[in-house]
Amino acid sequence: MHPAQVKILTVIGARPQFVKAAVVSRSIADANARAPGSVSEVLVHTGQHYDANMSDVFFEEMRIPKPHHHLGIGGGPHGAMTGRMLEAIERVVVQERPDWLLVYGDTNSTLAGALAAAKLHVPVGHVEAGLRSFNRRMPEEVNRVLTDHVAALLFAPTDVAVANLAREGVSGPGVRQVGDVMLDAALYYRQLARPTAATAPLLAPLAGGFFLATVHRAENTDDPARLKGILDALSEISARTPVILPLHPRTRGSLGAWRAPPSLHVIDPVGYFDILCMLQACGGVLTDSGGLQKEAFFFGKRCLVLRDETEWVELVEKGFNLLAGADRDRIVSAAASFLDGAAPEALPLYGDGHAGERIVEALLERR
Numbered sequence: 001m002h003p004a005q006v007k008i009l010t011v012i013g014a015r016p017q018f019v020k021a022a023v024v025s026r027s028i029a030d031a032n033a034r035a036p037g038s039v040s041e042v043l044v045h046t047g048q049h050y051d052a053n054m055s056d057v058f059f060e061e062m063r064i065p066k067p068h069h070h071l072g073i074g075g076g077p078h079g080a081m082t083g084r085m086l087e088a089i090e091r092v093v094v095q096e097r098p099d100w101l102l103v104y105g106d107t108n109s110t111l112a113g114a115l116a117a118a119k120l121h122v123p124v125g126h127v128e129a130g131l132r133s134f135n136r137r138m139p140e141e142v143n144r145v146l147t148d149h150v151a152a153l154l155f156a157p158t159d160v161a162v163a164n165l166a167r168e169g170v171s172g173p174g175v176r177q178v179g180d181v182m183l184d185a186a187l188y189y190r191q192l193a194r195p196t197a198a199t200a201p202l203l204a205p206l207a208g209g210f211f212l213a214t215v216h217r218a219e220n221t222d223d224p225a226r227l228k229g230i231l232d233a234l235s236e237i238s239a240r241t242p243v244i245l246p247l248h249p250r251t252r253g254s255l256g257a258w259r260a261p262p263s264l265h266v267i268d269p270v271g272y273f274d275i276l277c278m279l280q281a282c283g284g285v286l287t288d289s290g291g292l293q294k295e296a297f298f299f300g301k302r303c304l305v306l307r308d309e310t311e312w313v314e315l316v317e318k319g320f321n322l323l324a325g326a327d328r329d330r331i332v333s334a335a336a337s338f339l340d341g342a343a344p345e346a347l348p349l350y351g352d353g354h355a356g357e358r359i360v361e362a363l364l365e366r367r
């Protein structure tokens with residue numbers, strides 16, 4: 001006899017969520033193949049990220065199933081975006097009547113999904129629970145804290161995340177340290193990744209060494225002094241070691257009259273396979289992205305974090321990453337002293353590459 005079917009409604013909308021959901025979607029499909037009819041997934045794309053190179057490319061490369069519901073809600077101020085998503089997701093939840101609503105990370109799509117479900121008494125699973133920057137001016141921090149406090153199953157990637165939740169009074173059997181789905185993704189897709197036409201011609205001549213950089217956090221892109229500090233630092237660093245900077249649309253919109261020197265290669269956002277290939281080939285990473293800080297570590301590369309604080313504190317404490325902020329001189333000198341050094345020996349900080357399976361097991365067990 002098969003167990004009764006569990007229906008999972010997954011809400012995603014922004015680039016990092018596509019990577020994480022690819023892992024769990026595959027684990028859901030595997031669980032259903034082992035026990036046919038035991039579990040199904042309905043995918044909702046809010047539309048927060050909508051450009052082909054911010055969204056479609058991830059679905060194609062990572063073979064994420066086509067969304068059943070595409071809400072087409074992207075852009076606009078935070079309140080309006082989140083509110084429109086809340087209204088639209090509520091309609092989908094009422095229609096689909098899922099056993100679980102699953103959200104990822106810390107975006108406006110995460111919060112809208114979690115709130116819609118909580119108000120309809122549908123239990124929420126939160127992948128990447130318990131991360132904290134302790135900076136409530138970041139929209140992501142507000143989204144994480146609120147999502148964790150309405151979630152029934154909290155999938156924490158690290159011991160630090162479990163401890164953060166306990167400090168806020170969130171503990172018990174709903175909190176699971178499962179490891180990090182981004183490690184699952186890196187381990188699985190690195191075997192499949194090849195540079196695409198977007199990066200292959202650039203990577204070949206830079207094989208002798210380059211740094212990979214990304215910048216997109218609101219605290220950097222919306223503050224002209226911080227953004228100038230970072231861009232000037234990248235320009236100066238690139239005079240010695242070329243830098244590739246795939247640029248998020250938010251950042252491109254804030255560039256104004258700034259122009260990159262020829263050794264700083266500013267390109268359009270790239271897909272996951274290109275990022276994996278560049279991580280493999282680069283000499284180090286400079287980023288304000290949450291995901292890329294860890295991906296650098298997965299590939300044994302050192303990383304300068306272009307922020308004043310980070311959620312991934314263990315990487316800084318263990319000497320893999322360094323907080324460099326947004327000051328030009330500080331970034332330039334850290335690049336010379338830190339990025340050029342050898343990374344410490346790898347540690348199992350993010351699990352064993354089987355977080356996705358554990359998440360699905362927990363969802364099936366706690367219906």
Ligand code: UD1
Pocket residue numbers: 014015016048049050051052054055074075076106107108109139140216217218248249250290
């Ligand atoms: C969002 C998340 C952040 C995550 C990041 C990954 C929130 C609050 N922030 O930030 O946690 O790390 O995604 O990329 O949810 N835009 C385009 N094309 C796109 C997507 C966005 O032009 O495909 C434009 C939007 O219209 C907007 C700007 O880029 O003007 C920023 O997009 P938005 O979704 O607000 O936030 P992100 O900066 O991407």
